[in-house]
Amino acid sequence: MNKLIILLAILIIAGAASLFDIRAEEGNKGMSSGNAGNEKIVIRTDENSISKGKVLFEQLCTKCHNTENSYPKGDVNIRAPGLKGLLKEDLLPYSKKPATAENILNQLNKSFDKMPSFHFLSEDEQLNIIAFLNTV
Numbered sequence: 001m002n003k004l005i006i007l008l009a010i011l012i013i014a015g016a017a018s019l020f021d022i023r024a025e026e027g028n029k030g031m032s033s034g035n036a037g038n039e040k041i042v043i044r045t046d047e048n049s050i051s052k053g054k055v056l057f058e059q060l061c062t063k064c065h066n067t068e069n070s071y072p073k074g075d076v077n078i079r080a081p082g083l084k085g086l087l088k089e090d091l092l093p094y095s096k097k098p099a100t101a102e103n104i105l106n107q108l109n110k111s112f113d114k115m116p117s118f119h120f121l122s123e124d125e126q127l128n129i130i131a132f133l134n135t136v
């Protein structure tokens with residue numbers, strides 16, 4: 001009889017512990033990768049976000065990309081696809097994924113071939129860059 005009670009107690013504790021584990025995992029996910037759930041992003045259109053995004057783009061992206069050309073038109077000075085009209089196209093130039101803010105945000109958080117990762121930027125900064133890209 002005692003053994004049965006001990007067994008039940010172990011089962012209850014184990015159950016509670018695994019529930020706790022699941023919660024902890026969910027919490028981490030939310031914290032580490034921002035839009036991990038990939039909910040639909042509303043592209044920012046206010047001047048403040050766009051101009052902050054432009055500054056970041058000029059600092060971080062223009063050594064490889066420009067916004068005067070659209071892929072695949074090249075420029076001898078650029079090393080990566082021109083991003084003009086990026087969000088007006090159906091597909092992203094290289095990965096051929098749908099040209100959505102969600103896919104650009106994912107791209108910025110992990111490197112892809114020669115495109116470096118910009119995971120060190122806050123989601124706020126990344127969304128401002130996307131706001132700027134939406135205007136070119």
Ligand code: HEC
Pocket residue numbers: 057060061062063064065079080081083086092093094095096097104107112113114115116118129
């Ligand atoms: C060191 C050069 C380099 C820098 C800096 C860089 N990129 Fe790229 N990027 C590339 C290359 C090269 C590609 C083409 C695909 C590949 O090689 O991954 C690319 C592809 C892309 C694509 C298309 C992805 C797709 O799925 O087709 C987007 C969007 C993009 N870059 C945005 C940016 C933004 C925004 C920045 C600045 C925050 C940036 N890149 C900075 C080199 C760079």
